[in-house]
Amino acid sequence: MVADTAGKALSGLGPQDFTLLDDGRPRKILSFRSFDGVNVNANPPVRVFLVFDTVNLPFQQVSFARQELEKFLHQNGGRLAQPVSLILMTDAGIRVQPRPSTDGNALATVLDQIKGGLHSVYTAMGADGDLQRFQLSLHQMELIADNSAHVPGRKLLIWIGPGWPMMNSHQFTFSDKDQSHYFENIVQLSTALREARMVVYSVTPVNVETDQTRTLMYRDFLKGVPSPRKADTGNLALKVLAIQSGGRILGPDNHLAEQIDNCIADANAFYTISFNPSPAEHADEYHDLKVVVDTPGASVRTNSGYYNQPKSPNGDSR
Numbered sequence: 001m002v003a004d005t006a007g008k009a010l011s012g013l014g015p016q017d018f019t020l021l022d023d024g025r026p027r028k029i030l031s032f033r034s035f036d037g038v039n040v041n042a043n044p045p046v047r048v049f050l051v052f053d054t055v056n057l058p059f060q061q062v063s064f065a066r067q068e069l070e071k072f073l074h075q076n077g078g079r080l081a082q083p084v085s086l087i088l089m090t091d092a093g094i095r096v097q098p099r100p101s102t103d104g105n106a107l108a109t110v111l112d113q114i115k116g117g118l119h120s121v122y123t124a125m126g127a128d129g130d131l132q133r134f135q136l137s138l139h140q141m142e143l144i145a146d147n148s149a150h151v152p153g154r155k156l157l158i159w160i161g162p163g164w165p166m167m168n169s170h171q172f173t174f175s176d177k178d179q180s181h182y183f184e185n186i187v188q189l190s191t192a193l194r195e196a197r198m199v200v201y202s203v204t205p206v207n208v209e210t211d212q213t214r215t216l217m218y219r220d221f222l223k224g225v226p227s228p229r230k231a232d233t234g235n236l237a238l239k240v241l242a243i244q245s246g247g248r249i250l251g252p253d254n255h256l257a258e259q260i261d262n263c264i265a266d267a268n269a270f271y272t273i274s275f276n277p278s279p280a281e282h283a284d285e286y287h288d289l290k291v292v293v294d295t296p297g298a299s300v301r302t303n304s305g306y307y308n309q310p311k312s313p314n315g316d317s318r
Helices: 059-078 103-112 126-148 177-194 217-221 238-244 256-264
Strands: 018-020 026-027 031-036 047-051 080-091 093-096 101-103 155-160 197-205 269-274 285-293 305-308
Touching: 018 031, 018 269, 047 059, 047 101, 047 126, 059 080, 059 103, 059 256, 080 103, 093 126, 101 103, 101 256, 126 155, 126 177, 177 197, 177 238, 177 305, 197 238, 197 256, 217 238, 238 269
Parallel strands: 047 080, 047 155, 155 197
Antiparallel strands: 018 026, 018 285, 031 269, 080 093, 080 101, 285 305
16 A cells, blocks of 8 residues: 555556565566556455454453444444454454445444453453463464455454553563464464455554553564564564554544544555565575655555465475
8 A cells, every 4th residue: 555645545656656675675566456446446345354352452441442333333324435344352252243244234233232242351360361362362363364365355454452462571481482483473474464465453442551661562573573583472463463464553542433444544545566586495484575666755555574485396385
């Protein structure tokens, strides 16, 4: 997605305006498509996944967030601009509205029917509770991405909630085995989101963190992870995944419906580019990815990296 200096989608660019850098080296663009949401629309339409995360939202904010979600669904007479799938995440797992719909009123009815199933975070306290929320949240996000990979088209995953604990405090120690496990998680989730063509957005009500330093801690983990010894749980934070997938972080404020609208404004004006990566020398070979445009003041949001794999005996690679 390319934005102008005001943050609005910039359409009308051609392949000659783009330079794609793979580990800092220019790559030849093999295919290029431009969508502006007016003259050229995506087919199938960009699909929106709204994840209502009651596991990581403080108990007192669950009701407010649900009201804001209902407000979003009812606006414009319940006519949604994009097909939406509603996903509720509780400590028991996820519940999914089976079919995407542009009928916000119908989705609001579904949300109201499952109101009694809304729960707060785990009753477990301290480090054990943080670990459970961390593991559950990542597992459910990967399930969503994996189950969406076979569905064609671009997708926006809008996560309603502050995200799961980063677990990098003095309460946790990581062994070499732990780091290898987290590196596998990073590779799998990064690849699953990319292959599903899924962009992650983080929307959050008023700040639940009183420590501003902790709120911005995710910035320390935005660089790609080339090896297990560099892996940390912070590399799997929601806000890190949002930036690395080409999405955005909105909030914290109490205008959740407006935050969701701002995310969906990104849906239809975008570009798709393909290129041929060089053969991987080893499994899980990390590559930095950057796209720049020859337009003053323009900014680009896209996948910030990918993991390349050696070709299998049948000639396939991921």
